[in-house]
Amino acid sequence: MLFLLSPAKSLDYDSPLPEGLPHTAPTFMAQAARLIDVLREKSPQDIASLMSISDPLAALNVARYAAWRARATTANARQAVLAFNGDVYEGLQAQSLSRADLDWAQQHLAILSGLYGVLRPLDLLQPYRLEMGTRLATDAGANLYQFWGKTIAEHLNQRLAADVTPVVVNLASQEYFKSVDRRTLKARVIECVFEDFKGGQYKIISFYAKRARGLMARYAIERRVTTPHQLEGFDLEGYAFDPGASTPERLVFRRKSA
Template structure:
């Protein structure tokens, strides 16, 4: 069973980390290199327009593209699960997981990425900005979905090969999960939905749902979840499984506030 998460816009390359923390090389370095070469041809003004960034952020990312290298050590990069710093990763709190739990994450979590395709949690990552929904034209097409094509789904199939009932638990956003070609993917997909009560009704609230995705990933690592049934025990920060609102492939979790 594999879990999918989206990356985060916010990055943290400042918080000190243990010197002996392992890191691995990303799997799609040739593809990332090809995208960087395209991005290096863009001016700050073009990047600002393409990604809807301020002039300052556009200039920062142009500098990042110029500094990017296909191979790097721990001094030039940071483990992906520790570099991302948005709501999802505040829920996951990977820095507080044990070495054994981080190793479990490495085997079971795939972080989808516009630049890297798929990142394992301990893959070394240089700072970058390239969202999956960016309409960046390349030789493979007019956007990143066409650039990645079936590659991400093929990778997931390889990771799941040999499992009697391959399952992907989708904790990613629609923008990122769209990069997984469902016609190619040979696995059952289970979506997790997180709702909170507001105004007398349960609904998905973006900021809470993002944090809950990270909490679910933390719960899975702590309990080494290996079946959809065990996901139903998720109870962090007041969430509880809502069987009446769920289906076998859409698990709904709710909390009162």
């Protein structure tokens, strides 16, 4: 079983890291280097327009592309699960996971990335910004979905090859999950949906849903979840499985108040 997460726009390269934490190299560094070469051809104004970001943020990322190196080290990078710092990762709280938890996550968690394709939690991540939905033209096509093609799905298939009944639990956004070619993927896909009660009805509230995806990933890591049925016990921060609103491929978790 593999759990998929989206990356985060916010990055943390300042918080102290645990002593002696292991690290690994991203699988698709060659592809990332190709994308960096394309990005380095863009001016700050090009990046601002392409990504719909401010001029200062565009300048920051142009500097990041210039500093990016084909070989990551602990001097210019840190483990992905500790570098990402958005709502999902506030729910995951990876910095408080044990070494054994991180080892398990390394085998069962995959972070989708516009630049790196797929990252394992301990893969070294250099600072960057490149959302999967960015219409960055390359020699492979007009956007990143065409650039990655079947690569991500084939990689997930390889990681699931030893499973008798392979399952992917999608905790990523639709923007990122679209990078997984469903015709190529040879696994059952289960989506987890998190709803809060507001205005007299249950609905998905983006901030809470993102945090809950990280909470679910932490729940799975700490309990070594290996079957879809085990996910139904998720109860962090007041959520509870709602069997009436769920289907076998779409597990719905609800709570009355945040």
